[in-house]
Structure formats: C-alpha cells, structure tokens
Amino acid sequence: MRIILAVTLIGAAALAAPPACAAPPAAPAAAQAQQGTEALLRLADRLRRLAEDGLEPRDYAIPEDALAEADPAAWRAALKQAAATVLSDLLHGKVRELPGRVDIRRDTAALPLNPWMAQLAASPEPAAVIDRAALLPPEAAALRRALAAARAWAAAGGYPAVPPMPGTEALEPGAVDPVRVPALRARLAATDRAAATLRPDDPTIYDEALVAAVRRFQAAEALEPDGRIGRLTFAALNRPPEQAVRQLRVALDMRRAAAAPGPERRIEVNIPHQRLQVIEAGRVTLDMNVIVGKPARATPVLRTRLAAVQFNPPWGVPERNAREDLLPRFRANPRAMMEKGFRVFTFVEGQRVEIDPTTIDWRSVNPARFPYLIRQDAGDANALGRIKFVIPNSEDIFMHDTPDRHLFRRADRAFSSGCIRLEKPMELLDIALQGVAGWDRARVDGVLESRQTTAMTVARPIPVRLHYTTVTVEGAEVRIRQDLYGLDEAYARALDAPRLPRLAELRAR
Structure with missing residues (x-):
C-alpha cells in the first residue's frame, strides 16, 4: 500500500468532554464464569494495543496484569470499566464535538451502545468484541493498515532522507546524481508500490520511470507534477511520518458513528482534496476539480443547499x-x-x-x-465568470464559474478568497436545471449571450456539504492531503486532550 503524507499546519480548537460511559451491564453468572482470567488477560492485552486504532491506551486506566493476582475483584472491575469506555469511543468516536465542525455528524442512535455492552459483558472472548467495534467504521481496515505502516516508519526513524540541492537548484529529469537519485529511489520505494519494483540499469540516473514516480508523488501532495524536484518537493519527501500518524488517527475517529448520507442527490466538496462530486444513490454522477480558499481566507465547512443560479452575475x-x-x-x-x-x-x-x-x-x-x-460588472472578465450558484449561508460563500480556466490544471488549487470556483459549471448547471419549468440549455445560452443579469430558482434545492477530509481511500491506496487550514491538527489535539472526569466519578466523590 502506498501512503501519501501531508503537511500539518497549526489550528485552534477545544475538546468537549464525551458523555459518561456506563459500565457494561451485569452478565448472567454462567457467562461471567466463561470470561475466565485468560480471556480477560487477552482483553487487557488488546486494550494496550489501542494505538492500532488511533487511540492512546494511557487514556483508559487499563489495570496492570499483576493486580489480577493481588486483588482479582478490583482488577476485573477496573478492566471492565476500561473496556466499556474504549468500546464507547470505538463506536461513537472519542471526540464527540468539535467547535465549528458542522461537516462532522455522528448518528449514535443508529449504533446503540447497550447491545454492544451486553456482548462485551457476556462474550467468552471480550477482546473479539473490541476487534469487531474497531473495524466497524467504513474504510477502517485500510486506515489501520496505513497507520501501522506510518508508525513503523516513525519507529524506524523516518523515511530515507533525500538531501536537498544547494541553494535554489532543482534536480532535473535526466540528471546523474550518485547521492540524491539513489536516496530518492529508496524514499519513493517506501510509500509507492510501483516505485519499489523499479530495477534501473543505472540507479544514479534520474530516469523516466523514476520521474513518473515523482510526478505521482507531487500530484498527491498538491504540488506541480512536473518531475522537477525543487525546494517544496524536497520538503515533502523529507516530511516526518509522525504527521501521517496524526492525520490517520483523526481519520479513524472522524469515521466512527458517522451519519450515513441519504439516497437523495447531494453535492459534496472536499476542501483539502479540492474536488466536487455530485452523488446520487451512492453513485458519483459528476466529478470535477475546484479551487478553494487559500489558508489566509479559508473556505468554511458548511451544510446548506443549492437554492438558485444567477447568470451574468456582477461582483x-x-x-x-x-x-x-x-x-x-x-x-x-x-x-x-x-x-x-x-x-x-x-x-x-x-x-x-x-x-x-x-x-x-x-x-x-x-x-x-x-x-x-x-x-x-458582468462580462467575460468578471471574476465570477458567467454563472453563480447560490448556496445560502452566513459566510457569503458561493460556487461560481471563472474566466481563469487554466488554473484547474494545477495540482494545488487553494488560492481563492473562500468561494468555490468550478471546473465544470455547465455540467453542474444541467443538474440544477432539472425540473425547472421554462428553463433549458437553449434559454440559458440566450440569457448568457444577452449579458443581462438573470436568476433562476432551483426546483428542488440540492443538499450541499463543504467538508474537510484530508484522508481518503481510493481502491487499495490511502491518500493523505495537506492539512490546509490546520483542522486535522486541531482535531488531533482534541483527540489527545486529557479525558475529563466522568459524571459517575464526580457523583462518587
């Protein structure tokens, strides 16, 4: 599997304490008898491996095995309380709320805790219950594998280093460099399955096959995929795997109890991946590049609806x-x-x-x-292009056409002032036109030709979500994009924040 690392920027956020987690319900005496000491020791061992799931074992007060002999009753009680808290976090997410993240919605009602707690209390192998809960979120298996690989590289001291060129020089395709090119081959082989299979006649030549691997890396990093290795590409190649570890931990927690989208048509804009998709009944019907806000003018996460379209908009x-x-x-x-x-x-x-x-x-x-x-004024030079898609919100954000069509060929497209510029505005317009009486492409062409500002109301407003998801799974590949606005870092800080005392503990004091 190839893991593509991303830059992490610093953001700000606060952790809302998760709800109190009740201890697992008492199981029948026969079931408790089945949970022998060996099974509970395996449970304790599984809890100590929570790093595999992106959680920190130290957050759960897992009792030491030595207590099992010194005070068996206290050990069992502490272990079962720890397991119950872990199970709650694996199912519903440790970070239950995060200020401003309206793009993250959990449907905990669709995943009630009580049946799982009952399984935990009654199963002869409670560690298996924890395993099932850990693999429940979509794409959890792929993300856990990627996390394990990133952790392994971090434990080994990081990826093979690629010495930068002096000054502002770049490593150009076709160059011969007995120091940097072999190091580059080793670095890409660590995260690119295809690069790992390359067997060059001369490993010191920056040949076409290696250039292709560099271009894949650059594209995934939102760098210009030109094969030239300059300052930014060297920095990305030498980025520590610990950053990937943090983003993968966030990705796992974000997916826990995530509300399932309905079958209705919807528009999804993934801000870090700078892409828009129209999805209906689980099928992507439109996919395009978009331009999003630069870090200084971030595109906000939003949930709204496409309500209207304006033709020949003034700005x-x-x-x-x-x-x-x-x-x-x-x-x-x-x-x-x-x-x-x-x-x-x-x-x-x-x-x-x-x-x-x-x-x-x-x-x-x-x-x-x-x-x-x-x-x-409206016109060919207008920054909004010919079409503006109105998505009502308090941030005055909208989606629109642009006269600067060449910008969509760039890998890094985070340079708007917050609004979303569309690569394929006419294709999105075709979807918005459906069901609107008296409107078709012929009428639209006439209105655009007239240069008159005109508006059209969408017959059935389409749900729109602007979300911030840096980690995606595409086939067998986990892609991690740049944490443009530091929202992953803010989530990671919340994930690592000390757990506040639970309500049951406060009442006992």
Whole structure:
C-alpha cells in the first residue's frame, strides 16, 4: 500500500468532554464464569494495543496484569470499566464535538451502545468484541493498515532522507546524481508500490520511470507534477511520518458513528482534496476539480443547499478583497481596472455616487480605512465568470464559474478568497436545471449571450456539504492531503486532550 503524507499546519480548537460511559451491564453468572482470567488477560492485552486504532491506551486506566493476582475483584472491575469506555469511543468516536465542525455528524442512535455492552459483558472472548467495534467504521481496515505502516516508519526513524540541492537548484529529469537519485529511489520505494519494483540499469540516473514516480508523488501532495524536484518537493519527501500518524488517527475517529448520507442527490466538496462530486444513490454522477480558499481566507465547512443560479452575475467586491487584492492593481493601472469592468463608488450625504477611478490618488488610500465600494460588472472578465450558484449561508460563500480556466490544471488549487470556483459549471448547471419549468440549455445560452443579469430558482434545492477530509481511500491506496487550514491538527489535539472526569466519578466523590 502506498501512503501519501501531508503537511500539518497549526489550528485552534477545544475538546468537549464525551458523555459518561456506563459500565457494561451485569452478565448472567454462567457467562461471567466463561470470561475466565485468560480471556480477560487477552482483553487487557488488546486494550494496550489501542494505538492500532488511533487511540492512546494511557487514556483508559487499563489495570496492570499483576493486580489480577493481588486483588482479582478490583482488577476485573477496573478492566471492565476500561473496556466499556474504549468500546464507547470505538463506536461513537472519542471526540464527540468539535467547535465549528458542522461537516462532522455522528448518528449514535443508529449504533446503540447497550447491545454492544451486553456482548462485551457476556462474550467468552471480550477482546473479539473490541476487534469487531474497531473495524466497524467504513474504510477502517485500510486506515489501520496505513497507520501501522506510518508508525513503523516513525519507529524506524523516518523515511530515507533525500538531501536537498544547494541553494535554489532543482534536480532535473535526466540528471546523474550518485547521492540524491539513489536516496530518492529508496524514499519513493517506501510509500509507492510501483516505485519499489523499479530495477534501473543505472540507479544514479534520474530516469523516466523514476520521474513518473515523482510526478505521482507531487500530484498527491498538491504540488506541480512536473518531475522537477525543487525546494517544496524536497520538503515533502523529507516530511516526518509522525504527521501521517496524526492525520490517520483523526481519520479513524472522524469515521466512527458517522451519519450515513441519504439516497437523495447531494453535492459534496472536499476542501483539502479540492474536488466536487455530485452523488446520487451512492453513485458519483459528476466529478470535477475546484479551487478553494487559500489558508489566509479559508473556505468554511458548511451544510446548506443549492437554492438558485444567477447568470451574468456582477461582483460586489468584499472590503477585504478590495483593500488587499484590488488596491495594488488600482495603484498600478486604474484605467486597466476600468476596462475589466470595475467601478468605484463612495457615499456623499447618504447617496451612493460613482467616481472615475483615474481621478483618485490611489497611493494615498489607506488600506486600513478603505473608503470605497467596488463592483465589477458582468462580462467575460468578471471574476465570477458567467454563472453563480447560490448556496445560502452566513459566510457569503458561493460556487461560481471563472474566466481563469487554466488554473484547474494545477495540482494545488487553494488560492481563492473562500468561494468555490468550478471546473465544470455547465455540467453542474444541467443538474440544477432539472425540473425547472421554462428553463433549458437553449434559454440559458440566450440569457448568457444577452449579458443581462438573470436568476433562476432551483426546483428542488440540492443538499450541499463543504467538508474537510484530508484522508481518503481510493481502491487499495490511502491518500493523505495537506492539512490546509490546520483542522486535522486541531482535531488531533482534541483527540489527545486529557479525558475529563466522568459524571459517575464526580457523583462518587
């Protein structure tokens, strides 16, 4: 299996304490007798291997085996309490709530604890109950294998290092380098099954087969897949496996008791993977690249609906975009900005008044107190393109066309101001048009040609989820993308936070 590592950035979050976990219900005497000391010792051993599941054994007060002889009753009670807490976390997730993560929904009612607790109390092999719970989430087996591989590399001291080139030099395809090329082969062989099978005639030549492996690595890392190994690719190659360990732990916990999507048509935007899919009855009917927000202007996680479509939209430029993005361009060439459809307004005695941009001393404008409103008229140069998809939300985020079509060929597409730019807006429009009386592609073409701003209401609003999932499983391959906004790191901190005292413990004090 190939594991593709990702950068981890620092984010902020707080841990909400999980609900109190009751001890497993008392089992009949015959069942308890079946849970002999040997079976319970195997249970204790399984709990000490919780790192395989992305959990930390130290969080669960697992009693030492020596207590089994010194105080058998206390050992059994402590072990069963630890197992009950572990079972709850394996089924429902340790991090039950995380501020701002509306994209994560758990359906704990669909996975009630009581039957599992009863199995834990009655099974002659309670460790097997823990095993079944650990493998219950979708893709858990693949993620656990990837986690084990990443942990093994971390324990071994990390992946084989690839010495960077001096200064700003890059390792170019076809180069001969007796130091870096063999190291590069060893590094890629660690995480790329195909690269591990390469048997070059001369291992010091950066040949075509190795270039292809580097391009796969670059694409998975959201780097330009050109085969040239510069500063960013060297940094990604030398990234420690501990980062993958943290993201894989988060991925496992996120999937526990995850609410199953319904069969209705829905739109899913995976922000770190920078992709949009339309899914219906479990089948992907549309798949496209998207451009998402840069880290400084992150695309928020959202749950909303596609409610309307606007054709030939004008762009009311947000103040932040105006002062940070457009002010330097107005300073450089205000006439060119006019030619691109930008108009400048101010307020005089409460009335909005348009100003000729060429009459403004833009160099004297203070960005901290930007005094103007800026709008871009509809047209070929408009930043929103020809179509805007309205998804009502408090963040003023929408999906839209763009005139900069070449940007979708880039592997890293995180450079918008938060909104979602679409590679295939017309294909998404075809889906939105379904069931709307009086609208078809012929009418749309006429409206677009008219350059008039026109809106259409979607007949059946389509659920939209903008979610943050860095780890995906595609066939036999686990892909880990860059933690763009540090949300994985925030989740990992919550996962590692000390467990607060449970309600039953507080009442006993």
